[in-house]
Amino acid sequence: MQWLDALIQGVLLGGMYAQYALGMALMFGVMRIVNISHGDLVILLSLIGISLASAFGLGPLPVLVALVPLAVLIGFVLQKTVLNRVVGNDPLPSLIATFGLSIALQNLMLQIWSANSRSLPGYGLESRSIEIGGIYIGLLPVIVLAVATGLTWGLDLMLKRTRFGRALRAAAADVEAAAMTGIDPRAVYALATAAAVGILGFAAVFQALRSTVAPADGPAQLIYAFEAVIIGGMGSVWGAFIGSMVLGISQAIGFRIDPGFGVLAGHIVFLFVLATRPQGLFGRA
Amino acid sequence: MTMTAVPFADAGLPAVRVQRQTPSGRIALTLALAALVALVAMPWWASTGTIRWILELCCYLAVAQMWNLLAGYAGLVSVGQQAFMGAAGYALFVLAQTYGINPFLAVFLSLLVPAVLAVPTYFLLHRLEGPYFSIGTWVVAEVFRLVSTNLPLVNSGAGMSLRVMKDYSAFERNVAMSLLCATLLLVTLGGSYWLLRSRFGLALIAMRDNPVAAASQGVQVGRLRFLIYVAAAVGCGLAGAIYFMAQLRITPGSAFDPMWANLAIFIVMVGGIGSIEGVLIGTLIFFVADRWFGEYGASYFVVLGLMTLAVALYARTGIWGAIARRWDAPWFPIGRRLIDPQQGTKGETR
């Protein structure tokens, strides 16, 4: 019973991680870039959302409606001003650029919002739960998981069915050939990053509702997103989704064994997958 | 100092010489030796406080140069070298404090730990492509931190103190610290210079410029990367052991502090990646900035972050790159120049 509960909590936690991991999988798949400030952007958006909510007395839904377009805009600007200058075969420039950005963002947030942990008032949403056969399941985590599933499904469909999705996959397969077919890679990249950061708008709201956020929390989110992507297997959005579930379950079960062991258990499962199946659970060998 | 120019004796060819040292290089090498002597002599001219900050400076130099070797030559962008610093630091504390081994001997024994840990770490992480490798190194550092937080052998999250150091007088400690600083620089900076001038040097530089082409010309890129990774782990380990010996205390948070990655990246990128000169310049800038502006805390780090970003966007070769474009006067020449006695410099490999 206790383990079934851990399993369910893990899956629900995975829903949160999936919202970070999707954007990272998308950006890496298309540009071979990892944005080190990925997690810091979530925190930044969360803190902006919290400030908006307290300044205008907004509920979670209006905050979400405000944050997602803002996130899309941030992603677009990030690509145009920074990432388009550093995409290429050498991973160093993009790593260093986003690393510097990450440090700057973390400390900027520290100055604006101080080091305190904050959260977004959910007006009771965060404490509601459903009881199924003796196991209490929070309503909010279920919503998070549902949104994550919807985002994954939508992203997958977009990649497979739309004009933009085909252009994205073409650019991911061979940028030069894509350009020779009439695709402007920089425009595609800008939209890809806009979509990736846009998803972080959802993550930001749910992270701030589910638990607390503080300016220094970004790196941990980056690492969870990364582990989820690698566990699931690079290059597929459903891989990132499943990877998030595996990571969530590992952490939840680890936590039941010993509260100090939760995060570590996730890392260990990640290293184990890397050792035994480096292409990830869903990756092509 | 001996002449490093050797005659090039090949029948039929014009009498060219391969020159491996330059006037600027000779001056720099002389200064470096003088600095090393000054370092060893610190107990006789510097206060304990001065020795402390010079030791910190030496650790910055060492860690930055190890990162430079990894990212600038081997193409391995690590953001988790603190894993090996902390591992060696903890090993020192356990050996000296728990098992009573002489701490100055334990510093060197503790290097076995990063060396041994680096091997499986590399074999796991090298499977990750480019930027994912970097995040992987960070995860490993986090794993080390979490393990030490849960490990009773190292007193778990509470950390350890190096009380055995009280058995030595302040002067004895100063002598030891000075010698360790000198050793650290000799091993990391001197070792790198030696490596780059050795027969591995050309392979390393070829690998830096184009790993694919280097591999096609017989450079064993994979093996070389592995060796550099282990060497850098040991170098960082030595810096960590010395640093924490001076601190007298170690906790999981301080041992595996990502600050070290920030610092190394800032120093090397601003100073100039792929050169020892860049590391010296970058360390000096960082050290001065840290003393002067460190009190501004967060705003200071915002500026550091933005500077790192700006270098990546607009000036990939950093300050030394800009200088080297203007003046051809390397402090630590690693190339070979062909000298034709009649015409002066003919060609160069860098």
Add this chain to the structure above:
Amino acid sequence: MSAVLSTHGLVARYGDFQALYGVDTELGAGECVALIGANGAGKSTFLRAVMGLLPVAREMVRLDGEPVGGTAPDRMVQKGVAIVPEGRRLFTGMSVEDNLRVAIDQAARAAGKAGARAGGKGGWTLKRVHDLFPILAEKARTPVQSLSGGQQQMVAIGRALLCQPRVLLCDEISLGLAPKVIREIYAALPEIRAAGTAVILVEQDVGLAQSASDRLYCMLEGRVTLAGKSAEISRAQIGEAYFGVGHAVA
């Protein structure tokens, strides 16, 4: 005859290595010109430079008299130049149909943006490409990496045609294919030209190049060493231009 595409002293380099030393060529509307030369002569470099994949000066390439050198490849496509690149460069992991659709999407986007299309009047549709190469209809859902070489080449040609080009650049489309497949692919040429598309054919097979083209350029070490009507050039002339015999003596 007004040239649709022309190059004027085209120079291109890869870092320190200069690959083209002032190449002058001309392609008339609806014309088919062959470009031959030994390995490393600079044929692919020429096409890449024209396509905007290598940095070249503006005046070095003209399209309808307008200087376009160094224009980004995606803009060149919009202006009506398409390429069947060396090595095919298909989008691996995507199906045959999706590979073709990428070109259709972009052509439609450009048409929407420009109002009337600046490109050719080819009017290439998925159906016409399928008529040209029926096997592509059959394999529409197959991932391109599991096609045979000839089939992959057909996808590459189809993809370029769906960019609706007025000028089609083909880089060694016969390379590594069986004679029967080569004939099949070359059989599509008249149909392509019937739509008014001018073609530059880079070929290793001199006989094939000569018979398929109106005019012919021969390149050697980054320079044009011979130009003339394909039907009038003799084998001896080609041999000399190809291997640079004359140059070596002089």
